[in-house]
Amino acid sequence: MKRMPFSLRTIIAIGVISSLGVIFPPQAEARKLSVVCTTADLAALAREVGGDRVDVQPIAKGYQDPHFVEAKPSFLLMIRRADVVVTVGLQLEIGWLPPLVTQSGNPKVQPGASGYLDASQFAEILDIPTGPVTRAMGDVHPLGNPHYWLDPANGRRIAKGIADKLGQLDPTNAGYFAERFKDFDQRLKAAEQKWDAAMKPYRGRKVVTYHNSLPNFARRFGLNVIGYVEPRPGIPPSPRHTIALIGLMKRENCRIIMVEPYFDLKTPNAVARETGAKVVQYLPSVGGEKGVDDYLKLFDYNLDLLIKAFAASQ
């Protein structure tokens, strides 16, 4: 057979592939910072502080369960061009983010590099297990509850953290980001006063939630979460647990069941029929419904739903 030595061929092949990376470098310089956020909530906060001087892209949609996102190659393309990747952390994205970041070939956003921002470092974290953690408890998060963005105080801290990071990566616009944060902070403060006033009559009300997604929200707005539709985190409802839950809700006179849009309504509806409670399909994330497209509207929407439900179940 006429052929060149095999090893030479392979060297050429590798050379060709490597030169692709050199000819087409992954990003061009002197442009807007590209911010990729794992969830729509982080993206909403990044937009608040980044304004039109950054390019923000979320990975998970607001109506999607952020625990179970598929590591699609299209996300790889986003991360590959990113200057910053903002994550929720606390192992929420453990099932899909690490391979995307590793395969992105983008050194800037590897864990530990300047472009990898774990937002949980800014937030107040609840439900950090104090005793031994085992999977007998279900899908527990050993580092604490990752649904922390549903407290406006945490939203403010995350926004500040993102603004600082953007300013650090793009010093010429640092003042702009700080200014945007200040503005966001003020709007959030005004909204918080409004929300607090609206929720005042309902503080201390008992609710049941589907998944343990609401500890921060419940604490902030004075809800008393007495139980969950899931017997344990990540385990679908079982008949025995459902019966126990119905008993509990009747005893405690709890009239509200809060469910994320990505969970099945069959069990919550059955429980509601038995107990006379109302099922409230709240949004855990920005973008869960049309029109709920920023961080403030997320709370407007959820609190409005809740207040209506409380008023109806008087």
Add this chain to the structure above:
Amino acid sequence: MRQLIFISALAILIGPRLLAQEIPTRAADSSEDVAALRQRVYELEQRIAVLEQQLRMLLSTQAAPPPAQAEAQPPAPPAAPPSPPSPEEATQTTAGQAPTYGGALSSAKALNPDIGIVGDFIAKAGRNSEQPGPSMEMHEAEAALQAIVDPYARGDFFIAFGEEGVELEEGYITFTALPGLVTRAGKMRSSFGKVNLLHNHALPWVDRPLVINNLLGGEEGIADAGISVAGIIPAPKGLFLEATGQVFRGDSGEDEAPVFRASRNSDVSAVAHLRSYADLTESTNFDLGFSYARGHNELGSVFVTNLYGLDGTLRWKPLRRSIYNSFTFRTELIWSQRRELPALQRAFGFYASADYQLARRWFLGGRYDWSERSREADVTDRGGSLLLTFWPSEYSQIRGQYRITDYDRSITANEFFLQLLFSLGAHGAHPF
């Protein structure tokens, strides 16, 4: 010791402020400045109060573990100060209040690699005179050890413990700091097609398709020590193109019937893969891949085996119901050209498989197999399987597979497999 840290933190926090504030006071004495200073002093008082409280708490609960403190602590000082704090101030604040914020786990084990083990138990009923297997076996316990090596690389080890031996299934370093290219070195499963990349526990079936067994080295597959370079190729918007080039020592497949065998050091094998992917809608996507592998077979250095592959995967997963319903169709077509004496053996085979997720924990699947044999290209094996999988949780699954295989159009085997998969520890993500 802790008090000392807190007192010094206090000093660091306040010291520079006091110095900085003296100058404006002397420079201008307008009422606005005084108001601003008052506000400043008020903020500092607040902060000192919080720190004092933390100090008191530390003194009273010296022995308590940090998480307990975190719960006992008062919520963060409400209402951020009117002027946004400077970055240095922010870092100091988080440092001072470290016990309340962040999920960092301060333990001695922090730098250990993530450890996970997946157990794979298989029970079998039925007769198969062509490829007999045990009635029950602990097929494999796969240990995964994964961690970041340093700022430039990460390391992954997958060690398979069988009932009789231990094997390094994969063990490689990935250089993450090279811009644009993902470079790996070590022992790895090669990127030929789709199934070849999958570990046993990640397969959608109990077994591997006939074409993989006949042409691609079965469970072992094309897995070897070598170097891999992958790069994303610029493509029109909406299309993802990735090229992978790999060079291996040249030893792959089961010992009795290897796919590639290096008789000399220069008998290296090579694998190339081109992957294209497109999102058709937000819930549907299509994946198309071309693979090529070349290496020397066990007959000697001049005997070359060429393998060509085509793989297609169609996935549907509605995002709103993503945990309840999904559908996957996958197929792989493989052509093998094996140089032998007296002639070239040309064999072809394929499988087509579909999985439908009925409910959150239930999956129904089916597969059709058709394949010639690489060493006897005129012999054809066919088969069909029906599967039902139940996931008690994310960390375990129970799978039943009924399989009919027709070997050489003469020997028929009817088998039923029951597989239990269970995973302990860190749950590494699977390739998509």
